[in-house]
Amino acid sequence: MTFARRLLPFIIVLAALSAAGWWFTRPKPVAVVVHEVGRGRVEASVANTRAGEVEACQRTKLATIAGGRIDYLGVKEGDRVEAGQVLMRLWHGDLRSRAAVAEAQLATARQRSTEACTVAANAHSEAERQAALVKRGFVSASVEEKARTEAAARAASCASAKSDVKTAERQLESIGTDFNRIMIVAPFAGTVAKITGELGEISTPSPPGVPTPPAIDLIDDSCLYVKAPMDEVDAPKIHPGQPARISFEALPDRTFAGKVKRIAPYITAVEKQARTVEVDVDFANAEEARGLLVGYSADVEIVLDTREDVLRIPTAAIREGNRVLVLGGDGILTERTVKPGLANWEQTEVLDGLAAGDRIVTSLEREGVKAGARATVEGTR
Structure with a gap:
């Protein structure tokens, strides 16, 4: 008994030293960032x-149908234009000459038509007069027949002259179509984004299978x-x-x-x-x-x-297998499995496994952050 009493102080000192050693060598709590589980909106998105x-909504890259030298360039890059406005035109002296000839031919055809139809109207009237004289016995039937034949011939000449007028009009219209081949007109109001070519340069349309820059890019x-x-x-x-x-x-x-x-x-x-x-x-x-x-x-x-108004947590706090780390009141990290609902890159709806007010760890990448570890909230003492 005396011996035991003598050892007691040594045992107490040894126990105290062991406790002190454990205290000073124990693992330090890891600092973590936590998020308190709350309610709010969650969206699913892509x-x-x-x-x-x-x-x-409207953008067109315009080019002339035919090639040629740029004779008129009425816009600059950045200009606002109206629908129907002429933006560019190629040299067309040959078309102007052809148009002048066609207009002269049309005028001549119309004059001939007027002349032929006037004569035809007169011949018709003459045939009607001869028919009246035949009924009264003043002239023979052969005279009436000759007058009606003449009237029919003149009527045919009138129809032919009118046909010549239509042909001349179509020729003039075809030249107008050729004008459209060497001219760029704005199909809608917009802004000129890009112009390829300068006044006096040759503008060439794209051949099949060989893309070239458009003359005008309109937006x-x-x-x-x-x-x-x-x-x-x-x-x-x-x-x-x-x-x-x-x-x-x-x-x-x-x-x-x-x-x-x-x-x-x-x-x-x-x-x-x-x-x-x-x-x-x-x-x-x-x-x-x-x-x-x-x-x-x-x-x-x-x-x-x-x-709206659902329990939610940051999506980044969810580990593989729908697991999260929860910091308990005792400072120990525990692992829980949650049932996720609607989710996006930022927030995930929680259907089961957590309650409002729970503190979950979001700094999962830090060393030592695992289930069972002691932790302290970053910024607290």
Whole structure:
């Protein structure tokens, strides 16, 4: 007993040293970032796989049908033009000469027609008079027959002259058609984006299979939309009328509301790697789109479904197998399996496994963050 009493102080000191050693060598709590589970809106959406771009509702690349030297260039790049305005015309001295000849021929044909038809009318009247004299017995029937034959011949000459007039008119119209072959007229009001060629240069139309730059690129920038490629697996989920959000690299602080207008009826393969479907998205407010430049790169997020006031957590906090780490009141990390609902890149709806107020870890990439580890919320003492 005396011996045990003598050892007791040593045992107490040893236990104290062991406790101190454990205290100073124990694992330090890992600092984590947590998110308190709450309620709010969750949207399911899809986004373009590659950058989309702003397109004009009307855009045409114009060129003359025939080639020739540019004789008239009535616009500059950036000019606003009206529908029907002449933008460019090639040299057409030969057409002017042909038109002058055709006009003279038409005038002559009309004069001959007037002359022939006047004579025909007179011959018809004469035949009628001879017919009246035959009935009264003043002339023979042969005289009447001769007068009627003459009237018929003159009537045929009148018809032939009228036909010559129509032929001359068609010839003049054909020259007018040739004028259209060497002239560019604006098919709609818009802005001249690009002009290829200068006054006096030769403008050549594209031969079959050999694309060449258009003489004039005309854009109607009063109506704009966004064309964006979506992954082929998302194509069945997208329908006209779905709401969308449009953003631009050039305008990082603005988001534009949009609506799906059209889904292409075919899949596009880019280098046989990414298969996408083109989706056209209109701006919900056309006035907001005014001033945007055609060709701006754009990102489109199409909203497929929306749920309000649901339990939600950051999508980045979910591990493989729908597992999350929860920081308990005792400072220990525990793992739970959740049942996800609607989700997007930012938020995921939680149907089961968590309650409002639970603290889940979002800094999963940090060393030591695992189930069973002691943790402290970053920024707390």
